[in-house]
Amino acid sequence: MNYGWFFLIALCDAPEPWQIGFQDAATPMMQGMIDLHHDILFFLVIILIFVLWMLVRTLWHFDSKRNPIPERVVHGTTIEILWTIFPSIILMFIAIPSFALLYSMDEVVDPAITIKAIGHQWYWSYDILLYYSDYNSSDEQSLAFDSYMIPEDELELGQLRLLEVDNRVVVPAQTHLRFLITSADVLHSWAVPSLGVKCDAVPGRLNQASIFIKREGVYYGQCSELCGTNHGFMPIVLEAVALDDYVSWVSNKLE
Known part of the structure; x- marks a missing residue:
């Protein structure tokens, strides 16, 4: 019997059945x-x-x-x-x-990377600032993509129900990050428990959060503000990797 899926879940910072305490702190x-x-x-x-x-x-x-x-x-x-x-x-x-x-x-420490998270009904979109940009310039200066929940019938072995997405946000570990959080329609909330962040996404307003992830791993969260019928179906997944792997991921996304 293959127990690889068990170790995959054990290493992920995600909720567990009958969990009482906190998830392992990653920041x-x-x-x-x-x-x-x-x-x-x-x-x-x-x-x-x-x-x-x-x-x-x-x-x-x-x-x-x-x-x-x-x-x-x-x-x-x-x-x-x-x-x-x-x-x-x-x-x-x-x-x-x-x-x-x-x-x-x-307090927001001088960030190496700025990521804009935009809440929609019912998914998240991300805009990663690669170098200086005001988000009104050409697409060459930022990397934008949408992140939808993977339906239950499309999950693979080891993936978590209602928590997996088709496009993870990949970030470098041991790096100061700034998240700019807003909404395109109604109130949302961008929350990842193991990172200690929960920030409201308000239409027409930018809120910011500073994050420093201490270790590599996969971190799961969800929208934490009631936002409509499918509120429970817009998860958040961050994957913290080594800096070299992050550069490779960005390069592949830009190609």
Whole structure:
């Protein structure tokens, strides 16, 4: 029995059946999101345990049989100071990393390649800027193509249902990329979970996202904004390759 398809899927950054956690991070931004999630979850677990302990302790000690005469303490300066200071400290530990991450998400590093992603009902089209262009010049300066979902009856062994496309976006790994995202009709959203990017595609407006893919691989995403009947049938596939392979891909596309 051929298990090649299993290893192909295992190496792809795509959703898995019964998946609970995040996909493997392929960008520093996504790694930062995962780390922030774990940090916040740590504080949430500590708070949950403390609150449960207080509830159990209250139910146990303040029972009419064990304590027939209830306490009449209605004010405590010390406890009020403590439950003001400690939550403030916890919020600071959460806020500072999140502010840094939010700032990094909006910061666009000087890109080596700019790619324009345009949402349509119901497919994506891409325009890869090969060198300086304002997207109004000749086609020789950019590489444009459409990306449609492969129908289920045309899938090959190892390909993922509702996630494969006929034209993948091939990009070089270890390279700063800029995506300009817009729409030709209605609201869409260009989202790839393992890259930590989700950017709205708004008609008449350009949004941008900076991506630095750390490793080679195939990364799957989908439109994440309800855009009509076939909203669930416009996947996104990025393939990160070595720089030499990217140059070869561009050359083949231009021929």
